[in-house]
Amino acid sequence: MERNIQVFLEHAQHNPTIGRAVKSFHIILRVRLEKVAPLRDCLLRLCNVADLQLILPSLKPFRWGQLLHGVRFxxxxxxxxxxxxxxxAEFLEYHPGIAFLSVDACGVIRGPCPLDGRKLPALCDVSAPTxxxxxLVLNNPISRVAALQFSKADLAPIRTLVASLLTSTANLTVLQLEVSPTDY
Structure with a gap:
């Protein structure tokens, strides 16, 4: 994987239009990424990306910070x-034009989610924990919601979510609630 990124970087260094031409970039890496620098260099060359998927489950939070710091699309x-x-949340400060957002586990057990209060005026589709x-629903013009990763312990947030959707958004066209059948 890292060798492929290095090959891309070499080509992009010789021909900068390669990096500017990429509109969709997906990295789903189930193994440990040894170095973030090559991937970071790659991301820095992709200034015109409109569709970005980064699934790196073995990457530690501080390494994510190194990877995304200063990267702008x-x-x-x-x-x-x-x-x-x-x-x-930090990354979104520099990308307020996001229309479609899919995130995994929050990482905050007690206290508010770091995405609370985030205003993304173009956000219409969100997939995240309940x-x-x-x-996000309260502060943005969302029309499609997928509430994920919840169990019996999350029944109160589900009720609150549904109540807030009924009162806060006239644009909602799709509501998807994912429940594990083993929870009931």
Missing amino acids: HQLDLLSINVLHTVV RCVMR
Whole structure:
């Protein structure tokens, strides 16, 4: 994997239009990433990416911070990422034009999700844990919600989510609640 990134970087260094031409970039890596620097260099060359998926389950939060610090995409529209929401929140500060957002586990057990209060005026589609979706729905023009990763312990957030959806958004066209059949 890292060798493929290195080959891409070598080509992009000789021909900068290669990096500018990439519109969709997906990295799903189930093995440990030894070095983040090559992937970071790659991301820095992809300034016109509109669709970004980064699924790196073995990457530690501080390494995510190293990977994404200072990375800017001028046309980013879709973000699917599996990093803690503290890192996502910082990244979103520089990408307010996101329309489609898919995030995994929050990482905050007690207290508010770092995405609480985040205003993303173009956000219309969100997939996230139930308690994290609630505040995003209140502050953004969302029309499609997928509330994920919840169990019996999350029944109160589900009720609150549904109640807030009924009162806060006239745009909602799809609501998807994922429940594990083993929870009941």
